[in-house]
Amino acid sequence: MQELWARIETVLGRIVPGVLAAMPPGATEEEIAAVEAVMGVELPQDVRDSYRCHDGLPGVLIGQHAALYSLGEMADDWRERAVDAGDPPWDERAEDGVIRRDISWSAGWIPFIGIGNGDVICIDLDPPTPERRGQVIDWSHEGWRARYETAGLREFLEGFAADLEADRYQVDETGGAWSDSGLPLVMLKD
Template sequence: MQQLWARIEAALERIAPEVAAAMPPGATDGQIRAAEAAMGVQLPPDVRESYRCHDGLPGVLIGLHTALHPLDAMVDDWRERSVDAGDPPWDERAEDGVIRRDVAWSAGWIPFISIGNGDVICIDLDPPTPQRRGQIIDWSHEGWRAGYEAAGLREFLEAFAADLEADRYRADETRRAWDGSGLPLVMLKD
């Protein structure tokens, strides 16, 4: 995971040096354990290792999504959504073996990126089969449905790094990050 983050850092240094310089340090093991305890989960090794590298990624839109949550925002987002955990789905959906279809929201879906409209990208710790634990899913508030994104965080971030390296992102100096940092917004090119 360190090599993957080194690729992301190098690409951001080229695209938006200000953003690269403002990347937060990694979370401590204690901070990771505290987040896990707050949510009652154990994060997969690739997620823990990623957060040891950087605790979030402000000012960078990953794909059409917002920035990677720092751990405290992950926990806050999870807490806000956990009130809906276990609710039945709004419609009858056939089990597909990829994502649980018997609930509208699972407490085992750990949001780590917001899409900004109520939708989130989640680490799936409650899949229908144990082999899929840690997969990345895209949950939509419209119809309360989830779709498959990647086998895990490593694969998800590898695709992001490849897009950065392929010059598919740009820094928009006219739009600043909404987090109050004043950083330019790094986003996909039109």
């Protein structure tokens, strides 16, 4: 994970040094364990490794999404959504073996990117089969549906790093409407 974050840091340092300078340091083992205790989960190793490199990524919209949450933001978002855990789905959906379809929200869906409209990108710790644990899913508040993104956070961040390296991102020095950090905003090119 350190090599992957080094790739991301290299490109951000070239295109927007201010964002690179503002990237938070990694979380400690104690901070990770505290968030796991709040949510009652053990995060996959790739998630733990990523957060040991950087505790969030402000000012950077990853893909068509938003910025990577800090651990505190992750726990706060999870707490807000936990009240809906286990609710039945709004409609009948056939089980597909990829994402649980018998519920509208699971306490095992750990949000790590908020879209801003109620949608979130999650680490799925409650998949229908054990081998899918840790996959990344995109959950939509419209119809309370989720769709598969990648096999895990590593693959998700590898796609982001590859897009950065392929010059698919641009910088909005004003920070844009998405940024409340005062930082320039890094986003996909139109």
